[in-house]
Amino acid sequence: xxxxxxxxxxxxxxxxxxxxxxxxxxxxxxxxxxxxxxxxxxxxxxxxxxxxxxxxxxxxxxxxxxxxxxxxxxxxxxxxxxxxxxxxxxxxxxxxxxxxxxxxxxxxxxxxxxx
Amino acid sequence: xxxxxxxxxxxxxxxxxxxxxxxxxxxxxxxxxxxxxxxxxxxxxxxxxxxxxxxxxxxxxxxxxxxxxxxxxxxxxxxxxxxxxxxxxxxxxxxxxxxxxxxxxxxxxxxxxxx
Amino acid sequence: xxxxxxxxxxxxxxxxxxxxxxxxxxxxxxxxxxxxxxxxxxxxxxxxxxxxxxxxxxxxxxxxxxxxxxxxxxxxxxxxxxxxxxxxxxxxxxxxxxxxxxxxxxxxxxxxxxx
Amino acid sequence: xxxxxxxxxxxxxxxxxxxxxxxxxxxxxxxxxxxxxxxxxxxxxxxxxxxxxxxxxxxxxxxxxxxxxxxxxxxxxxxxxxxxxxxxxxxxxxxxxxxxxxxxxxxxxxxxxxx
Numbered sequence: 093x094x095x096x097x098x099x100x101x102x103x104x105x106x107x108x109x110x111x112x113x114x115x116x117x118x119x120x121x122x123x124x125x126x127x128x129x130x131x132x133x134x135x136x137x138x139x140x141x142x143x144x145x146x147x148x149x150x151x152x153x154x155x156x157x158x159x160x161x162x163x164x165x166x167x168x169x170x171x172x173x174x175x176x177x178x179x180x181x182x183x184x185x186x187x188x189x190x191x192x193x194x195x196x197x198x199x200x201x202x203x204x205x206x207x
Numbered sequence: 208x209x210x211x212x213x214x215x216x217x218x219x220x221x222x223x224x225x226x227x228x229x230x231x232x233x234x235x236x237x238x239x240x241x242x243x244x245x246x247x248x249x250x251x252x253x254x255x256x257x258x259x260x261x262x263x264x265x266x267x268x269x270x271x272x273x274x275x276x277x278x279x280x281x282x283x284x285x286x287x288x289x290x291x292x293x294x295x296x297x298x299x300x301x302x303x304x305x306x307x308x309x310x311x312x313x314x315x316x317x318x319x320x321x322x
Numbered sequence: 323x324x325x326x327x328x329x330x331x332x333x334x335x336x337x338x339x340x341x342x343x344x345x346x347x348x349x350x351x352x353x354x355x356x357x358x359x360x361x362x363x364x365x366x367x368x369x370x371x372x373x374x375x376x377x378x379x380x381x382x383x384x385x386x387x388x389x390x391x392x393x394x395x396x397x398x399x400x401x402x403x404x405x406x407x408x409x410x411x412x413x414x415x416x417x418x419x420x421x422x423x424x425x426x427x428x429x430x431x432x433x434x435x436x437x
Numbered sequence: 438x439x440x441x442x443x444x445x446x447x448x449x450x451x452x453x454x455x456x457x458x459x460x461x462x463x464x465x466x467x468x469x470x471x472x473x474x475x476x477x478x479x480x481x482x483x484x485x486x487x488x489x490x491x492x493x494x495x496x497x498x499x500x501x502x503x504x505x506x507x508x509x510x511x512x513x514x515x516x517x518x519x520x521x522x523x524x525x526x527x528x529x530x531x532x533x534x535x536x537x538x539x540x541x542x543x544x545x546x547x548x549x550x551x552x
Contacts, residue, residue, distance in 0.1 A: 129473075136464055182270075410507050
């Protein structure tokens with residue numbers, strides 16, 4: 093993903109509309125959670141099988157909501173000076189430690205050996 | 208952002224733990240919105256100035272929550288077979304049309320000329 | 323439900339702790355949505371059958387999250403000077419019109435006759 | 438608040454529309470959080486002063502979203518067999534212990550004496 097290109101598109105969009113003044117991190121966190129709920133709304137009355145087999149309209153809708161979430165997420169990273177790729181990789185390393193793999197004897201599996 | 212690398216990390220993490228079975232799009236939408244709220248929680252009692260000047264602890268916390276959101280967002284894209292970069296670019300084009308720029312006479316500004 | 327009693331408990335709790343200053347409607351809306359997500363979190367990896375048969379621990383947890391949501395909801399009503407009972411009854415009347423009942427010929431059912 | 442009356446209105450509304458089948462606690466938690474976000478949306482770009490001085494349209498809108506949240510919350514209580522008033526009172530007692538009042542010497546204030 094060309095993050096620099098996308099950041100430029102997002103930044104120009106809000107600068108041209110004089111919307112930067114609204115993009116306080118508090119407000120952006122709210123907007124992000126509102127978009128996340130718009131994605132939830134698509135799935136709220138579906139059972140698990142229906143959720144796995146969205147029709148074309150619902151899939152297009154989901155794609156747009158996902159894009160909205162991503163835009164606010166990237167906007168937030170720009171405001172807080174966070175490198176998203178680095179943040180993800182660091183967090184996944186932390187998750188690996190938090191949820192260690194166990195072998196059948198309940199011992200931690202040696203990742204190196206496994207591969 | 209090296210999306211392929213990140214997708215591999217995310218995919219391997221849940222496959223090794225046998226968590227794939229939980230990653231129905233309905234469940235992922237819920238998890239994503241829960242993580243978005245954990246980001247909101249950091250900001251809920253701050254005023255707008257405080258939100259713009261997070262201390263180091265809160266910034267580290269925000270970075271982790273942003274990573275959690277991104278991970279579920281990318282997981283969702285993988286499940287729904289969505290190209291996130293394409294989704295963002297398409298949505299931003301739609302937003303450009305939805306919120307047209309106006310000049311001082313209320314006429315749409317010609318982007319080409321502006322640049 | 324003795325709303326006056328509950329409002330007094332809630333009001334005294336935050337006054338004694340000098341938390342009134344944080345209870346701006348914007349902040350309360352955020353806090354309410356955060357608590358709503360904590361309720362969602364209980365259900366996020368459960369299938370529909372499991373969700374209908376919570377174990378005792380999860381039910382106690384859900385009860386607490388529901389209480390937290392209610393407290394912020396009532397707090398919000400106090401701040402915006404809204405009568406919750408009236409708000410619910412008015413909204414349900416609006417919903418009745420928005421989602422009319424149809425008989426088997428696709429005609430609206432006369433509520434009066436039905437009863 | 439006449440909870441029995443409101444429960445009857447809510448129950449009849451969904452029974453008549455054959456919507457009971459959708460009202461699994463998992464789905465209701467999602468719907469509740471979606472409505473909470475619709476309340477957040479009203480406040481997301483407002484500063485704290487504007488949030489405290491909603492215009493008439495925005496206040497009416499907030500009242501409706503608050504009602505929607507309350508309806509799903511009460512629906513949830515009915516499904517999980519929870520007495521909302523009792524849940525609130527128990528939770529507030531727990532909060533009193535979790536956030537004890539301190540006097541100027543950092544000692545816990547005796548509630549009885551204070552009154």
